Amino acid sequence: MRDLLPEEARRRRALAKRVLDHFVLYGYQPVALPAFEFAEVLERGLGTFDATDVLRFIEPESGEVAALRPDMTPQIARLVATRLADAPRPIRLCYEGTVLRRRQGRARRHRQIPQAGVELYGVGTLGGDLEILRLAASAVREAGLDRFVVDLGHAMIARALLDAVPAGLAAELSEVLELKDASRLAAVLASPRAADVPRRIVAAIAALPDLAGGGEADPDGSLVFDRAAGLLSGTPAEAPLAELRALWDAARASPELGPALRIDLGELRGLAYYTGAIFHVFAEGPGEAIAAGGRYDMLLSRFGLPMPAVGFALYLDAVAWARDAAGAADEPAPRVLVAVGSERAEPLAAALRGLGVPAVAHPPDQDPEGYALSWRFSHLVRERDGAIVLEAPPGCEVPGAAAVPATLDDAAIAQAIVLKTRATPPGEK
Known part of the structure; x- marks a missing residue:
């Protein structure tokens, strides 16, 4: 056992x-x-x-x-x-x-x-x-x-x-x-x-x-x-x-x-x-x-x-x-760590979950990169220069990070993130 x-x-x-x-x-x-x-x-x-x-x-x-x-x-x-x-x-x-x-x-x-x-x-x-x-x-x-x-x-x-x-x-x-x-x-x-x-x-x-x-x-x-x-x-x-x-x-x-x-x-x-x-x-x-x-x-x-x-x-x-x-390939479903401002993190994570993508809100000042890597999140959502950015945790390979204007509502941002996560392979080493 x-x-x-x-x-x-x-x-x-x-x-x-x-x-x-x-x-x-x-x-x-x-x-x-x-x-x-x-x-x-x-x-x-x-x-x-x-x-x-x-x-x-x-x-x-x-x-x-x-x-x-x-x-x-x-x-x-x-x-x-x-x-x-x-x-x-x-x-x-x-x-x-x-x-x-x-x-x-x-x-x-x-x-x-x-x-x-x-x-x-x-x-x-x-x-x-x-x-x-x-x-x-x-x-x-x-x-x-x-x-x-x-x-x-x-x-x-x-x-x-x-x-x-x-x-x-x-x-x-x-x-x-x-x-x-x-x-x-x-x-x-x-x-x-x-x-x-x-x-x-x-x-x-x-x-x-x-x-x-x-x-x-x-x-x-x-x-x-x-x-x-x-x-x-x-x-x-x-x-x-x-x-x-x-x-x-x-x-x-x-x-x-x-x-x-x-x-x-x-x-x-x-x-x-x-x-x-x-x-x-x-x-x-x-x-x-x-x-x-x-x-x-x-x-x-x-x-x-x-x-x-x-x-x-x-x-x-x-x-x-x-x-x-x-050596059989294993392609887990996307899992997204949402590390944006506290007021927006949970609503955006909820919008992603509503579209069938596992998502967790995480404080952006508490090492989201390390947390995402340790717990095998495939994607990381950050806020940079007025945009919501979807990227891979360090050391993972998800080509072409996507940026979405932060002025869009949560539902539109979630839709864009879902399209990107399903168009690229999960971020595995």
Whole structure:
């Protein structure tokens, strides 16, 4: 958990708004959800999280155990099942908010994760998966990132293989595969506990971490899919592999998706949650996914309303990190510091605010240049030689300072200032 200083908070808020507005443009309607719910309700949908990941407390009024949300998708599933059960389908919803999880490991620090995402309910076909994949790619681009990859997999490939293994062994194999520990995986599969597992299943599980590719070396994915088809032929994983291949082919045909696609059949994070296609989006910088999602057709049935569902979330801090690594431009809206005579400063600032420009009145004899620079005002308004002058704080670059006769009324001066601030880039170093 961390504080955000004004500039960081502004950038976070601007990024969240930009992404949420993009979702709305695609027909997804925003919903708002409580930061905590009764644990029994919330945990009904938490297939991906260990019980120790969830922060609980006793709700004072009811005495019930409540939990801070570690994921927003189960909350929206509960909302749909209880409040929107009779709504026409498909249902398209979007959200923005913060989840809180306990980090694993010795320190077990709390982790606060701001995110924005979408949920598509009532579309159980490849078309729904494709809509979500395309929207994820376009949202990442809208956030200012042009270079990223989308790792695409299918949760049921690994699950179908692990279902053919005794439960205790399957749990260990799932953990090892999630960690991508190849040497430990080989040791477990060679142990006496795996002696009765069909050799074809053993060979397929052993190969999962290596069934990844795409990109320039294998643009159509044929190397990975052909090898996987040979390994999975005659196993329960054959059908989900065919589903994934169909989605892959359709996604590759999309200009916004094709160049970014990669295959990863060994990705098991969230295995208990998803029932079909899964994907993670990566970009330079964070060293972790900037977005993730997939299909979870069984989730709503936990709340009494069976319905197919697919969605994804963007992790806003990771996206911001990737933007910084990519040198993505950030153009904040103008902010004007009005440092003119005391009788006129506030009316002029009010006139600017009335036109939608953030403005603050400041005494002209209290170092307005330093104040504007410290608090990142893009423009400074001064009074010189009978004119109202719009200029940049020292060290900032706003070409062509504008001068307006001081005899004009505040509304006219404000109009002139607004035209100038919107015609030049904000004064950033």
